Amino acid sequence: MVQIGNKKYPAGTVIGFYLIxxxxxxxxxxxxxxxxxxxxxxxxxxxQQHTLFQDGSCNELVMTFEDxxxxxxxxxxxxxxxxxxxxxxxNKDPNHKTPSTAFDVTNIPKK
Structure with a gap:
């Protein structure tokens, strides 16, 4: 598990990922x-080398990369x-019953 800090980020903060x-x-x-x-x-x-979607079964965001x-x-x-x-x-809902609340998922497809 990778943890990106333990504090709140200001609204509008963008976090990116990469694959070497x-x-x-x-x-x-x-x-x-x-x-x-x-x-x-x-x-x-x-x-575009990645996909991002909401998993319909656990309401989490899933990111995938093509190498x-x-x-x-x-x-x-x-x-x-x-x-x-x-x-x-x-990590708002440890049982993964509700969508992650800290992310704007308006334009992220659900699969």
Whole structure:
């Protein structure tokens, strides 16, 4: 579990994530072959390398990443978006019965 602080962030705060493809070598983190960000403007050709949705069964936010660059030829990209999957929670409801309350989920699809 990754915990991003234990205090309140000001309204409008944006938190981003990234994935470094093929960065683990000989027990060390390296620069890898490329880095993919949740801010598409930072990705090659402004490609979207992640998905974000609300899980319909547990009301949590789920983020997934594709490690192969979407700017590569389609024959090379597997488009599975299962190379990194994690749940984002504000821990307001430990039983996961209600949606996370600290996030604006207005435009996030529910699956």
């Amino acid at each position: 493809a093929r960065d683990w070598k000989n027990g060390m983190v390296t620069e890898g072959i490329y880095t993919h960000y949740t801010n598409n403007e930072f990705n090659p050709a402004n490609t 192969i660059s979407m700017s590569e030829p389609l024959s090379y990209t597997d488009n599975d978006f299962n190379d990194l999957i994690f749940v984002i929670s504000d």
